[in-house]
Amino acid sequence: MPSTLSLTAARRSPFRVIALDLDGTLLDERMQILPANVDALQAARQRGIEVVLVTGRHHIAARAYHQRLGLDTPAVCCNGIYLHDYVSDTPLRGEPLPVADRLALLERVRRDGLHALAYLGDRFCFETGEPVLDEVMAWAETLPDALRPRFERVDDLAPVLTQAERVWKIAVSHVDPAALPAFARGVEAELGLGTVQTGPLRLDIGRPGHSKASGLLHWLASRGLDADQVVAFGDNHNDVSMLMAMGHGVAMANAPAAVRERADEVCGDNDQPSIAAVLQRLQAEGLLG
Incomplete structure (x- = not known):
């Protein structure tokens, strides 16, 4: 995994999107978002950075967190099988099981x-x-x-x-x-x-052919963005596609070894403000926003 210095040297432009898994990543073991992580994400949004939830959850089980963060972006749901727009409360795309x-x-x-x-x-x-x-x-x-x-x-x-x-x-x-x-x-x-x-x-x-990466890439294309502009956080096997496809993949310390090995960086666990720490470091290095 690259060090912070090698990441800084390799980047020519800052990240414009933060992609977040929920369970085991943004959520602590009580299924809550730590206040420090909320503050860090709100600060990022105030600088014009897009925040998007990329989850295995159904949109109805992610709605409370989407609202908690005050997001206006769609959520990538069910591991990329569909995207849900909470503003219109409709799926933007999707492929249900026959x-x-x-x-x-x-x-x-x-x-x-x-x-x-x-x-x-x-x-x-x-x-x-x-x-x-x-x-x-x-x-x-x-x-x-x-x-x-x-x-x-x-x-x-x-x-x-x-x-x-x-x-x-x-x-x-x-x-x-x-x-x-x-x-x-x-x-x-x-x-x-x-x-x-x-x-x-x-x-x-x-349905085959779907992943968190594919769902997120679809949304990025609709916004005129590309994968290299995304820092993504995850902790489980269904996050690997996203961690590997985006510009910088961050695995949580509580992730299985097979997931940590495929990330660009490993941060602290989900019961600590680990996401906030990474975002604050990237901001200090001029790599965020």
């Missing part, structure tokens, strides 16, 4: 004994709970009604998946992390879908 793929995936999930969480256009649907989902639902209950994502437990996901206008992705989980790689290989080879691991016990599945 009905046949939804049902084939559900059949495989049931056969292999996994849990499934479907990301519909306006809500989440599931048949059985699991610890990570329980934690997210508990967090949702702390939000005001207008910002609270909707979770719906159903007896049978099949009719829901058949009738839904949009299913952006389906997240699956298993108590045994060793079960996920084989499941992912089967889904990719036999169903032709894209997979990315977003936690030790969780796998996200959607």
